[in-house]
Amino acid sequence: MTKPIWIKHAKQLATLASEVSGPRAKEAMSDLGLIEDGSLWIEAGIIQAVGTTEELEKRYSDKLHLAEIINATDHLVTPGLVDPHTHVVYGGSREHEFEMRLQGATYMDIMNAGGGIHATARFTREATETELIEQTTRRLDSFLAHGVTTIEGKSGYGMNLETELKQLRVMKKLQEQHMIDIVPTFMGAHAVPPEYKGREDEFVKHLIEDMLPLIAEENLAEFNDVFCEKGVYTPEQSEQILEAGKRLGLIPKIHADEIEPYGGAELAAKIGAISAEHLLKASEEGIKAMAKSGTIACLLPATALYLREEAAQGRKMIDLGVPVAISTDCNPGSSPTTSMPLVMNLACISMRLTPAESLTAATYNAACAINRQNQVGSLEVGKQADFVIWNTKSYQELQYLFGVNHVKAVWKKGVKVV
Ligand SMILES: N=CN[C@@H](CCC(=O)O)C(=O)O
Numbered sequence: 001m002t003k004p005i006w007i008k009h010a011k012q013l014a015t016l017a018s019e020v021s022g023p024r025a026k027e028a029m030s031d032l033g034l035i036e037d038g039s040l041w042i043e044a045g046i047i048q049a050v051g052t053t054e055e056l057e058k059r060y061s062d063k064l065h066l067a068e069i070i071n072a073t074d075h076l077v078t079p080g081l082v083d084p085h086t087h088v089v090y091g092g093s094r095e096h097e098f099e100m101r102l103q104g105a106t107y108m109d110i111m112n113a114g115g116g117i118h119a120t121a122r123f124t125r126e127a128t129e130t131e132l133i134e135q136t137t138r139r140l141d142s143f144l145a146h147g148v149t150t151i152e153g154k155s156g157y158g159m160n161l162e163t164e165l166k167q168l169r170v171m172k173k174l175q176e177q178h179m180i181d182i183v184p185t186f187m188g189a190h191a192v193p194p195e196y197k198g199r200e201d202e203f204v205k206h207l208i209e210d211m212l213p214l215i216a217e218e219n220l221a222e223f224n225d226v227f228c229e230k231g232v233y234t235p236e237q238s239e240q241i242l243e244a245g246k247r248l249g250l251i252p253k254i255h256a257d258e259i260e261p262y263g264g265a266e267l268a269a270k271i272g273a274i275s276a277e278h279l280l281k282a283s284e285e286g287i288k289a290m291a292k293s294g295t296i297a298c299l300l301p302a303t304a305l306y307l308r309e310e311a312a313q314g315r316k317m318i319d320l321g322v323p324v325a326i327s328t329d330c331n332p333g334s335s336p337t338t339s340m341p342l343v344m345n346l347a348c349i350s351m352r353l354t355p356a357e358s359l360t361a362a363t364y365n366a367a368c369a370i371n372r373q374n375q376v377g378s379l380e381v382g383k384q385a386d387f388v389i390w391n392t393k394s395y396q397e398l399q400y401l402f403g404v405n406h407v408k409a410v411w412k413k414g415v416k417v418v
């Protein structure tokens with residue numbers, strides 16, 4: 001039997017526990033469930049008790065001598081960060097596009113000329129499963145090193161059945177091999193594959209009739225995502241794809257209003273998507289509709305910065321009642337990063353979230369965006385013992401010190417992994 005683990009004397013223990021159930025909006029995003037001189041008791045990878053050090057010392061007085069004791073004096077302890085939107089499984093690299101964009105080419109110019117998502121699809125179609133596992137493992141290690149213990153991962157760099165299946169199977173294998181938890185999303189509608197150019201509706205039909213049923217039958221994904229954008233998939237096509245997924249039990253997500261306002265936020269609210277992603281150009285009506293439907297805004301400030309675009313209106317969304325989550329969007333084109341701490345900094349700097357809101361967006365609300373709020377995202381009895389000990393004294397200091405990795409230690413399911 002493994003020893004119990006006692007984390008004690010955390011200067012600040014941000015539990016993220018709250019009376020509010022479900023995604024947090026408005027003031028609820030500021031409630032971090034803080035405990036000064038906080039303590040956690042863990043057995044078999046699961047949190048058994050949360051409280052002050054004094055409380056847990058009394059409660060477990062007859063077991064203290066059996067425990068592995070971790071002294072977190074002077075440190076902030078938070079839940080393991082959750083990244084609810086990544087394209088982590090891909091082949092190749094696109095550094096030359098970075099230079100093209102610096103010289104004035106836009107993201108869509110590059111994609112329409114056969115680069116962008118299409119370039120990564122060519123690399124990913126060619127890569128073997130073993131190569132993809134090797135490349136992705138390096139990124140997963142980097143996520144853990146930055147305090148991220150659960151991520152979502154999307155397919156979408158195949159856009160043919162064979163490669164979409166390959167990406168999803170790679171995620172399944174990595175889920176077994178790696179300490180990080182990966183929650184899979186099917187995104188066959190990430191772009192229109194070149195072999196279907198001019199025959200978009202035929203591809204939509206193929207995706208609905210041939211791809212989605214197989215993905216669902218093999219239980220390879222929990223979510224279904226579409227790039228709803230001018231020149232990619234129309235709101236009508238997106239709706240058809242997402243409704244077809246719903247009928248098979250796949251929960252809808254939408255890449256919405258990233259480049260142009262296109263009714264994506266409105267569509268997310270209409271079809272009951274769990275989250276809408278990007279939203280840089282979302283309309284006020286769309287934001288209000290999302291607040292009403294409780295759709296989570298999954299905001300990606302590192303992507304906006306990398307594309308040198310104005311960030312999404314995170315402050316306004318929270319004020320209007322939309323629950324906000326944040327993510328790296330880790331992908332080889334518009335956000336090649338695994339740093340959620342940087343994303344938390346950017347959420348404050350470029351979207352004017354408060355430090356407390358930013359932490360909620362990167363933990364509990366992020367877990368809600370991938371339907372894992374009962375397992376991770378907060379430090380509560382019965383949940384996985386996924387947590388980070390930071391080299392800062394407070395969450396305020398963590399958000400203030402910019403662009404540096406302050407991770408001291410990362411624990412996943414009660415095991416120290418960093
Ligand atoms: N915008 C669409 N898809 C990804 C980028 C994919 C890529 O450029 O490879 C995103 O969420 O940012």
Ligand SMILES: [Zn+2]
Binds near residue numbers: 085086087277329
């Ligand atoms: Zn994305």
